[in-house]
Amino acid sequence: MKHFKHLQATSADQAAKEAAGGTAWVMAGGTDLLGTLKDEIFPEYPETVIDLKTIEGMDSIEEDGDALRIGALAKLSAVAESELVRQHAQALAQAAERVASPTIRHMGTLGGNVCQMHRCWYFRVPDDRFHCRRKGGKTCPARIGDNRYHSIFGDDNGCYAVSSHDTAPALVALGATVVTTKREIPAEEFFGAHGHRSNVLEDGEVVKEFRVPKTAKSAFQKFALRKSIDFPVVNCAVAQGSDRATRVVLGGVYAAPWRSKEAEEAVAGGVTAESAAKAGEAAVSVAKPLGKNAYKVDIARTLVKRTLTDLV
Ligand SMILES: Cc1cc2nc3c(=O)[nH]c(=O)nc-3n(C[C@H](O)[C@H](O)[C@H](O)COP(=O)(O)OP(=O)(O)OC[C@H]3O[C@@H](n4cnc5c(N)ncnc54)[C@H](O)[C@@H]3O)c2cc1C
DSSP states (O other): OOOOEEEEOSSHHHHHHHHTTSSEEEESSOTTHHHHHHTTOSSSOOSEEEEOTTSTTTTOEEEETTEEEEETTOBHHHHHHOHHHHHHOHHHHHHHHTSSOHHHHHHOBHHHHHHOOOOOTTTTSGGGOSOOGGGTOSOOGGGTSOOTTSOSSOOBTTBOOOOOOTHHHHHHHTTOEEEESSOEEEGGGTEEEETTEEESOOTTOOEEEEEEEOOSEEEEEEEOSOSSSOOOSEEEEEEEOTTOOEEEEEESSSSSOEEOHHHHHHTTTOOOHHHHHHHHHHHHTTOOOOTTOTHHHHHHHHHHHHHHHTTO
């Protein structure tokens, strides 16, 4: 690990100002960032790491009319256990509860979960040994390499890594808004493969909070190889908004959470055991698996059906 300066922020705006030049990176719980710095996976390295945890009041979970306001520094364990989140945004509580292990949920924050970098073993290999597409290289090694955990819905700007943040599909399904120091971004437009980031944030932009519309019915399910602690192979969140329209969002299948319009159409007339099964088929009807990951298509199909069935 290389040396870096450590700055304790007192406000999100101060952190954003310090990070504006791109040489200072922000850190919340550090459960993701510190591993990437230790392994020196990037060609570039921060001169300063700005600790957001010292900002007061950015970890609250509150009701605000028809929505919940969840601070970016809210711990995943707090999100999972919050009665407000369980009652009004169940899919998010269920997703937070399935992240990693109790220790990581006590350290990791919702902001950090949403902003964590992609889990691609070529992207994350120590010492930048694969200078992949995301790091300015010409190709994505996963396209013809070992792609068993990669995208089944094609590439995002040449990258086949997947979004494996558990809370991200839940936030998209619930129609949440990401509030940063600069703007408000619908969760659906927040994610994607952009340089080392998994989102559209710019240098000097810090996530302050999430606004999550209260939603009567929502659910989340995750398939991972180990139940105790593991990233999703595929996860799925569904939510029924006040207009009764159902959103279906998959994770672990593309560089950003994948909203399946095909599945949503299949349940447009209402969610029943039969329409949920049809939605599973519809969701994967447009899949384009790579050489080693066709098995994920079956998992995605089943997970869409099962998660929708939770709404019945
Ligand atoms: C063993 C292990 C298992 C894991 N399993 C899972 C899993 O099953 N599911 C899952 O979803 N994740 C998993 N994770 C990934 C991740 O560490 C956690 O999800 C955690 O939520 C990250 O939060 P953090 O606060 O520690 O983020 P940090 O490590 O502090 O930050 C992560 C990234 O987000 C950026 N960032 C943090 N906060 C903000 C903010 N407010 N504004 C802008 N940028 C910000 C940082 O700059 C950094 O790039 C796992 C990690 C480990 C080490």
